[in-house]
Amino acid sequence: MDSSHNTDKQTWQDILHKASEKPWRYGYLSLMRFFGAQYPLQLPIGDAVRPQQEPFRLGQSPSLIFAPREIASTSLTSEGKFRIQLFGLGLWGANGPLPMHYTEIALSRRDSNRDSTLVDFADLFHHRYLTQFYSAWQSAQSAGGGLDRQDAEEFSFFIASLSGQSLEEFAESPLPSHPRLAAGAHLVREARNPDGMTSTLSHYFGVPFTLEEYVLHWIAVAPEERTRLGIPGPASVIGEGALVGQMVPDRQHKFRLIIGPLNLDNYLHFLPNGRDLPRLIEWVRAFIGYEYEWEIQLQLNPRSAPPAQMSSDQRLGWTTWLGQSMNDLPVAGMTYEPEQYSSIRQL
Incomplete structure (x- = not known):
């Protein structure tokens, strides 16, 4: 038996122990849904041809009272099967289809004579019926069917x-x-609005994000669009298309994501070879595509910025700072354009 199965079994033993101590905190459907998610390699609940293929047993505990809760008891059988007994949804009890004296007979034989034959015989049908009942419920629950088992996404x-x-x-x-x-x-x-992007990024990465709009950057002018003496065209008309130089300033097509203040570990994750950079690039592309230029500015918590030291593993320009900050203001870190590092191997 592999270790993953042992881990799942131990988890279920813990759940059964808690359910036996406080059964009112658990419901039949939620308990079975958790069970189906814990054993993704097993057949979906209700699809097994024989009960031997299922590592659990379902049944109903005969009782003459109105059901105070769904779960009556939970236990582990001698065969290692998880046994879950319900108060309702079966043949016995005030809400069952059989007359009450059948419940009295089953209850008397089990408790007085220590003979559970009749209850066990009824549980053969209870088990199949209850698994089919759960399967019918789950088929109408898109979340339960699509998130618990990857094979039914x-x-x-x-x-x-x-x-x-x-x-x-x-x-x-x-x-x-x-x-x-x-x-x-x-x-x-x-x-798309800046608040939507920053709130999504902050929630996903767990660190503060702010967005600065209209960041100044320079756009290169194509050679055929530059102003040149002696070459007629729109670029040679002063006051209309004439340009001085090879680049023009622009504030409409670039923004800056400010990340922080960060501790040193989180700071390293957002460096050009950090593990979080590919996911950050995918998030920004999902929001704005490739239409805008953007850069990130990392800010470090002043207490987390290590001073530069000789013979250390610090990298010049990446994780080095001269001295220590004397105030609580964030320490400026690296500022760069992530799209230029999107193909770098991540560490």
């Missing part, structure tokens, strides 16, 4: 369709599909 497809996205586009992306789908409310709007 439907929920992501539904959410992606609402936001006009395709799961096939996410296959080669370093950004997982679920975070991108969670931001569908921001991505579905054609007019």
